[in-house]
Amino acid sequence: MLYILPLLILAAAALYFFVFRSPDARTDTHPDTWHPILIKHVAFYANLNSRAQRRFRSRMLLFLEETYVEAVGFELEELDTVLVAASAVIPVFKFKEWHYENLSGVVLYPDNFNEDMDFDENHPDRMIGGLVGNGRYENQMILSRSSLHLGFDNTSDKNNTGIHEFVHLIDKVDGETDGVPERLMEKSFVLPWINLMHQEMEAIDKNKSDIRKYGGTNQAEFFAVAAEYFFSRPKLMKRKHPELYKMLMMCFDPRQKKSA
Structure with missing residues (x-):
């Protein structure tokens, strides 16, 4: 019994740590490359202190565990995934916990598209930079890669397509x-x-x-x-x-x- 009691205490502590801990207390197991990408491209992140930055990356990790990100018409790069996850985290960062329960995945098109989801350059009506899907696209978000990047690269304006679409999801809850x-x-x-x-x-x-x-x-x-x-x-x-x-x-x- 002297040996069993410490083992039971250790097992209970492990259960609490892995099951009941806050998402913000997650082990920082994200790629090391995320931090320099975020510093360079995401002003919101760059303005946080180091502790908040770790929490931001943990929130990104949780989002990407719960939501797939895929590309259509091009090969997905790490920057694409990072910017999608950052777009998701920014509006809800001040909340202790948030799960996008009305989202299963984000699909990136190479450029703006039209209502028929066509992103061919021969279609002049390609004006849509992002949308929250309905019908057969329910629980999906479609984003233009070029619009997503522009929202973070152009820091002098007030536009950000990624944040815009995630706010629609928050509104839709x-x-x-x-x-x-x-x-x-x-x-x-x-x-x-x-x-x-x-x-x-x-x-x-x-x-x-x-x-x-x-x-x-x-x-x-x-x-x-x-x-x-x-x-x-x-x-x-x-x-x-x-x-x-x-x-x-x-x-x-x-x-x-x-x-x-």
Whole structure:
């Protein structure tokens, strides 16, 4: 019995560590090449301290364990996979845990595509950079590789296709892609958020806003476009759109809900 008790304690500790530990406490088993790629291409990551960067990479690893990433028409490279995973992690990084339960895989096309999923250069209507699938594409995301890369390489604008599409998935969790992320927002803020959205959309339509024009299409697109701006140029949004910035902070950072 003297030998059995320590073994039982060790087994219980091992069970707790592997089964009940937080995703952020996962062993850092990602490739060593991720860090320099992220530093070079992902400003959000580069601005984190070293501890938060380790947590970011762990979140990427978890996402890639749960979601496949594949390419159509070209050979997938590590940078492609890293940028997809970073796009997934950025909007939910402040949450203790998040699983994209409405996503099974991400499919990358070499360039923009049309509604028929055609990315042939002979089709001038190839205007789509990304979409969240429905019907036979349910639980899939389709992204243009060129648009995905541009979103991270061009740090002077407010656009990021990868983040945009993952925000649509977050919006869709409550059953509707309607620009009202009920899983992220306290009920008391829903009506003020809708009113603020429509004020901002009206300003876009009147060319009185620096928010991308596509954000005026409907509520769902406004939320995704505003989130691109929020994560790509947070300081600029805070200065130019303080109320919108505050609302998005409450959506994407649970700590803000406690202090509101």
